Amino acid sequence: MNKTYGKYVVNKTGAPEVLEWTQEEFRQSASNEVRVRNEAVGVDFIDTMIRSGQLPTALPVGIGFAGVGIVEDFGTEVRNLSKGDRVAYMYFVGGSYAEQRYVPADRVFKLPDQSLSPVIAAGALFRGLTAWYLATRLRDLKQGDTALVHAAAGGVGLILVQWLTHLGVKVVGTVHEKTKVSTLLTYGCHYPVVIPEEDFAAKVKEVSDGKGAAVVYESIGAATFGKSLDCAGRFGLIVSYGWPSGDPGEVSLMTLRNKGSLFITRPTVTHYTAEPADFRCGATELFRMIKEGNLRIHVEHKYPLRQAAKAHEDIVAGKTVGSVVLVV
Numbered sequence: 555m556n557k558t559y560g561k562y563v564v565n566k567t568g569a570p571e572v573l574e575w576t577q578e579e580f581r582q583s584a585s586n587e588v589r590v591r592n593e594a595v596g597v598d599f600i601d602t603m604i605r606s607g608q609l610p611t612a613l614p615v616g617i618g619f620a621g622v623g624i625v626e627d628f629g630t631e632v633r634n635l636s637k638g639d640r641v642a643y644m645y646f647v648g649g650s651y652a653e654q655r656y657v658p659a660d661r662v663f664k665l666p667d668q669s670l671s672p673v674i675a676a677g678a679l680f681r682g683l684t685a686w687y688l689a690t691r692l693r694d695l696k697q698g699d700t701a702l703v704h705a706a707a708g709g710v711g712l713i714l715v716q717w718l719t720h721l722g723v724k725v726v727g728t729v730h731e732k733t734k735v736s737t738l739l740t741y742g743c744h745y746p747v748v749i750p751e752e753d754f755a756a757k758v759k760e761v762s763d764g765k766g767a768a769v770v771y772e773s774i775g776a777a778t779f780g781k782s783l784d785c786a787g788r789f790g791l792i793v794s795y796g797w798p799s800g801d802p803g804e805v806s807l808m809t810l811r812n813k814g815s816l817f818i819t820r821p822t823v824t825h826y827t828a829e830p831a832d833f834r835c836g837a838t839e840l841f842r843m844i845k846e847g848n849l850r851i852h853v854e855h856k857y858p859l860r861q862a863a864k865a866h867e868d869i870v871a872g873k874t875v876g877s878v879v880l881v882v
């Protein structure tokens with residue numbers, strides 16, 4: 555067996571080329587650790603923010619929080635896993651863009667369907683757990699409620715759209731390119747809006763009979779935030795969960811009052827899955843939804859691990875639809 559395995563690190567932040575391929579030595583797994591031979595790794599938008607410096611992090615830093623692969627080794631205290639099991643893991647210490655990954659056992663989830671494609675599982679995990687908490691943990695959504703989902707054809711977006719429609723929610727979904735509309739319709743989005751061409755606030759008003767959205771899923775930030783506030787109905791919830799166009803800044807309590815006693819939150823999947831029991835619960839529900847055919851994971855953009863920089867370029871340029879995955 556080789557003495558080392560390859561992984562990406564970032565020693566200085568910047569353009570995708572700062573992703574540096576390095577070699578790391580294998581070591582003994584700690585007593586509560588699992589060593590996974592990665593088969594597929596999700597490329598999530600947050601990875602690009604860490605790499606570029608948009609989200610400040612101590613350097614050097616590994617990249618990627620989630621992956622799917624085969625258990626090759628584990629420590630003496632690890633139970634309920636065997637060598638050869640296919641697992642998905644989510645661990646909030648960067649380092650999944652790698653051939654191998656050491657992960658604490660309580661961040662590892664044995665896939666209930668061992669024959670599920672690792673690419674699909676990797677496309678599902680981080681984004682699917684995000685969609686899970688967004689759809690089920692923030693507001694008790696009811697049949698007929700309206701929700702606004704930005705970047706609806708993206709990785710989180712397409713899963714969230716399906717989760718919401720499964721709950722009976724009417725979904726207005728935005729994209730910036732007309733070419734993404736057909737994908738949105740395929741995954742059940744009721745009212746696609748192409749942002750440069752149509753007013754998404756007017757669309758929300760129209761389809762909710764003037765009531766506004768029960769939840770606004772804001773994942774663009776500064777560029778859309780002001781108008782998104784106008785989309786929430788009375789007692790509506792604004793969920794600001796992503797800022798690719800920049801931090802939207804402060805919101806005054808007076809604004810929340812005047813716009814209809816609104817609620818606002820800036821959540822992260824890190825917090826909603828911090829407890830191992832929550833991680834497990836979310837992963838169980840996610841993979842059950844996939845097995846039952848309620849969620850389809852769209853992976854159109856796959857790259858070899860060593861083309862991680864190209865994957866970053868494409869996702870930041872808004873060129874991708876669905877989940878982006880590196881194949882190891």
Ligand SMILES: NC(=O)c1ccc[n+]([C@@H]2O[C@H](COP(=O)([O-])OP(=O)(O)OC[C@H]3O[C@@H](n4cnc5c(N)ncnc54)[C@H](OP(=O)(O)O)[C@@H]3O)[C@@H](O)[C@H]2O)c1
Nearest residue numbers: 598599684705708709710729730795796798799822823872
């Ligand atoms: N808080 C959390 O728990 C959490 C967890 C996971 C992800 N996120 C956030 O959720 C969002 C989606 O994540 P993802 O990994 O699935 O990415 P993604 O949606 O696959 O890709 C990002 C999409 O955002 C839009 N976009 C990118 N840059 C933009 C810009 N400068 N201005 C306006 N729109 C831009 C583009 O869609 P269009 O051009 O079609 O609009 C792009 O396809 C990201 O903002 C991410 O940071 C948050």
